[in-house]
Amino acid sequence: MAPRQPLTRERILDAALALASTDGLDGLSMRKLAKSLGVEAMALYNHVANKTEILDGIADRVLGGIDRADPELPWAQRVRATAVSMYRALRHHPVVPMALATDQANPTSLRALQPIDDLLGAFYEAGLDDDGVRQALGAVQSLVHGSILLSTTGFVRDTSRTTPGEQLDPYVHRLDPDKLPHFSRVQPVLSAGDAESDFVRGLDVLIAGLPVLK
Amino acid sequence: MAPRQPLTRERILDAALALASTDGLDGLSMRKLAKSLGVEAMALYNHVANKTEILDGIADRVLGGIDRADPELPWAQRVRATAVSMYRALRHHPVVPMALATDQANPTSLRALQPIDDLLGAFYEAGLDDDGVRQALGAVQSLVHGSILLSTTGFVRDTSRTTPGEQLDPYVHRLDPDKLPHFSRVQPVLSAGDAESDFVRGLDVLIAGLPVLK
DNA sequence: ACCTGAACACCGTTCAAGT
């Protein structure tokens, strides 16, 4: 809140990530962002061209913060480690996959594309051709982003997001067991699992089958 | 544009889907929606409580329009057919996965949950326990939604969305082949594939491995 | 060089008023 330090692009991105983590993508407005920095909204435009540049900036930063896997690992373990690192980084800042999914961000920096390049290298090493590599990348990326994006929509609730006392899956309370018998059956354990380990289970299934794309 | 017919909830949802498909999720505003119906924005509130109800309504409708698989099929083919139908329905109305991913919609109707129930039934039939079923659902749903959401973000461009003359992957033009060697290599074929068949390839890999979750 | 105030063209939504 304090306007102590001089305004910089980096401080703006810091504040944007902080604001988004508390108020969500919708709550990330230029006006509220400026207020959190102790400044008027228009001051931001001296450091960024527009809101898109802010969203690109936080996406670049979060994607750039993904841990790189040990290049000595065999390709399957490298895919696994990279995908898990992607999952964790994006999980911590779901505003980034949300902005990507809604075309509000489009990061292009080298560091943002680095994890993708690492995945691609592992797929080539697995012996896939260009088409197989493209398919493998799409599948792994879809699983990573999809797991994070859907974990916020109720079907699989993430306990790390659940405030104490909040009831899980409020809208699936009264299912008609005749109409949705399997949903009714699985409902008690829908919220029971750990989102990350569920993701990893699916990821391992996918990785094990990737050589089929050869 | 014509105010001929009486305003109804169904006509509002029709117009909302049409507006979203031309103007995107961002372009779907109460004011523009009303204008497309030849009415003032405030008239909408006689038929829906708020914008969220409209987003839930179109999500319900699109999810409810997913073709159900032949229940006589073996479980793997049933999963495949259901997931492909989900993909196609959502692909035609990407505003729905976008609204779901950003927590702007939360459909709860029986018809919206029916495809999920069908998937769950197939997973149980495959011999998975409750945890395995939850993991399988998360993986398949993530792959479906992720494939659609990421296909709009540039890494895999969907040719059905590309207007003639538009250049593909504009931001990946000048990659440094030293820094991103594999990205540079795959780039020429990144846009070459068909998004749906790429999705199905990944889906088949995943389905083939699902029994491992037992 | 950096920040602000006022303004413009938008939002979702409420409410009193019209028919």
Place this chain on the structure above:
DNA sequence: ACCTGAACACCGTTCAAGT
């Protein structure tokens, strides 16, 4: 019962004005 106009509290962004 259904629709409208005006209003409120917001948006992103531009631009002239301040320091």
